[in-house]
Amino acid sequence: MAKKTIMLVCSAGMSTSLLVTKMQKAAEAKGMEADIFAVSASEADQHLESKPVDVLLLGPQVRFMKSQFEQKLAPKGIPLEVINMADYGMMNGEKVLAQAESLMK
Secondary structure, X not given: OOOEEEEEEEOOOOHHHHHHHHHHHHHHHXXXXXXXEEEXXXXXXXXXXXXXXXXXXXXXXXXXXXXXXXXXXXXXXXXXXXXXXXXXXXXXXXXXXXHHHHHHO
């Protein structure tokens, strides 16, 4: 399977970095090659222009930006979803990774 790029967007990029670490561990455990990274909402556009992204997940704290991102991502065909609040709160890397995988199929 080709390496997948998963971008997480949150308000500052800080809280989500712990989730990224847990998702990377879950991906390694599955033998999945993935580039998983978190950026702040203000940096998201730069990253979308500079690297190919397979899926974008929004942190629950920026769910209000979903329609803005949908408009930006639709022409690129990049799937988008808001991370489940319970999984985010529990920092459940496996479940959030599974959510990202289901969007990429």
